[in-house]
Amino acid sequence: MCDQTFVAVTFGPCDSCSKASPLMNIYIKNEPINYCSFCVEMMACQGLQKGETLASLKRECDNLKKKLEEERGKLNDVELHQVAEKTEVLGALSVKTRRVLKGHGNKVLCMDWCKDRRRLVSSSQDGKVIVWDAFTLNKEHGITLPCTWVMACAYAPSGCAVACGGLDNKCSVVPLSLDKTENLAAKKKSVAMHTNYVSGCTFTNSDMQLLTCSGDGTCALWDVESGQLLQSFHGHTADVLSLDLAPSETGNTFVSGGCDKKANVWDMRSGQNIQSFESHESDINCVKYYPSGDAFASASDDATCRFYDLRADREVAVYQKDSIIFGASTVDFSLSGRLLFAGYNDYTINAWDVLKGTRVSVLFGHENRISRVRVSPDGTALCSASWDNTLRIWA
Amino acid sequence: MCSSNSVVQAQKLVDQLRVEASMERIKISLTAADLVQYCQDHRRSDPLLTGIAASSNPFKDKKTCVLL
Numbered sequence: 001m002c003d004q005t006f007v008a009v010t011f012g013p014c015d016s017c018s019k020a021s022p023l024m025n026i027y028i029k030n031e032p033i034n035y036c037s038f039c040v041e042m043m044a045c046q047g048l049q050k051g052e053t054l055a056s057l058k059r060e061c062d063n064l065k066k067k068l069e070e071e072r073g074k075l076n077d078v079e080l081h082q083v084a085e086k087t088e089v090l091g092a093l094s095v096k097t098r099r100v101l102k103g104h105g106n107k108v109l110c111m112d113w114c115k116d117r118r119r120l121v122s123s124s125q126d127g128k129v130i131v132w133d134a135f136t137l138n139k140e141h142g143i144t145l146p147c148t149w150v151m152a153c154a155y156a157p158s159g160c161a162v163a164c165g166g167l168d169n170k171c172s173v174v175p176l177s178l179d180k181t182e183n184l185a186a187k188k189k190s191v192a193m194h195t196n197y198v199s200g201c202t203f204t205n206s207d208m209q210l211l212t213c214s215g216d217g218t219c220a221l222w223d224v225e226s227g228q229l230l231q232s233f234h235g236h237t238a239d240v241l242s243l244d245l246a247p248s249e250t251g252n253t254f255v256s257g258g259c260d261k262k263a264n265v266w267d268m269r270s271g272q273n274i275q276s277f278e279s280h281e282s283d284i285n286c287v288k289y290y291p292s293g294d295a296f297a298s299a300s301d302d303a304t305c306r307f308y309d310l311r312a313d314r315e316v317a318v319y320q321k322d323s324i325i326f327g328a329s330t331v332d333f334s335l336s337g338r339l340l341f342a343g344y345n346d347y348t349i350n351a352w353d354v355l356k357g358t359r360v361s362v363l364f365g366h367e368n369r370i371s372r373v374r375v376s377p378d379g380t381a382l383c384s385a386s387w388d389n390t391l392r393i394w395a
Numbered sequence: 396m397c398s399s400n401s402v403v404q405a406q407k408l409v410d411q412l413r414v415e416a417s418m419e420r421i422k423i424s425l426t427a428a429d430l431v432q433y434c435q436d437h438r439r440s441d442p443l444l445t446g447i448a449a450s451s452n453p454f455k456d457k458k459t460c461v462l463l
Contacts, residue, residue, distance in 0.1 A: 026403075040403055041401065041402060041403065044402040044403040044406055045402055054402055054405060057405040057406060057409055060409050061405060061408050061409050061412060064409065064412035064413065064415075064416050065412060068415060068416055071416070071420060072420070075420050075421065075422045075423050076423055077422050077423055077424050078423055078424045078427065079423075079427075080423070080427045080430070083423075083424065083427040083428055084427070084431050087431060087434070087435065090444070093443065094446055095443065098454040098455060098456070099454065118453070134454075135453050135454070235411070272414065273411060273414075275415060275418065276411075276415060290430070290433075291433070291437070292430070292433045294426065294429065294430065294433075295426075295430060309423065309426045309427070309430070311420070311421045312420055312421055312422065312426045312427075313418060313420045314423075316423060334441050334443045334444055335440060335441040335442070335443070335444075336433070336434050336436075336438045336440065336441035336444055337430070337433055337437065338434040338438060338441065338444055339441075339443060339444060354430075354434070355431055355434060375443065378442070379440070379441055379442045379443055380442045380447065380452050380453070380454065381443075381452075381454050382443065393454055395442075395443075395452055395455055
């Protein structure tokens, strides 16, 4: 019986037949099981209903896919920009650079605002994580991590800790102390352990739980205090590059996007993948929920950003221009959801009118790729992080 | 994609698609109207959209003061 080649993390006696062989690490009802590939196939064949064969499963798979397409097509009775025809046309934004945060010695890969609307944390390729006061440009804390490429950082809701992770395959939480002389790196606590780089992290509604996504193709929910894995989310077939938590009013879901060109919506409690969207033509670099929680946007290497409606279960807008040929790496909405800020690899940030699908403004200033854009919690400013080693605040 | 030969992969895919197919969907004319409504309801509280005075935006420079 031939099966797909798979990456075997472990080699040892199979839990079922006790023969030593490369083991597939799979989860049955969230319990990890280590079976050799032969036993996994046997178990699956025994699980087949009467009359099912591989061929019949494949046929059902194709039929279901067609049915999904049809169902989604039926709802496409009008375009978003048609519904938005009566809304006023937006004038160009009078937004310009108000602060330039210099201090990183290498590419800034990620940033996150604190809920107090003035502090932010940023992380860079040289392993440094800096907490800034954006009003005064004061660097409040600096943490040096032993790894390079700290691709993910997040501020805790309380403002008392930051999480960061990257090529070390871990996501660590560092409590921020008011004592400047304290060595923060010493208090660093490893929470998440993945088998590949950590590409994104965010705290859930409290400081107690951390959600991470990784190059190993999974997302995971961790308890910060004990480091225990609370839930894992399997379904992506390639690196997961980004995730975003649904705004608190709408409940326990989050969206993730990755190199398999898919954006998946997950139920945090059950680990179930509840919706999946595949319309991008290349890696999805960033996903972000619309402020109401009923939609989300994605940025991709195919130079487009797309807008997906969760209740209609389909893509409803594509933000693209022939003149934009470089990949988009990051997106964020303004407070009302009318504007979508997207950072691109051509060093610019484009502001799109979400409803009409047109570009409103282009923000120039950075001297290298934009890695992250984030609107401040009260909506007064936009912060952008770039490979030119700086962050900029636009207002 | 159903190109794998593995029964496990095919079963997982079929289960996943069954879950997705059973979802209740709403017409775009209704959902889009809600999205537009949300934007309109919140536009006044969106500083980047409407612009706010330099005096209330901590990032904008205040008018310079002249020393007499």
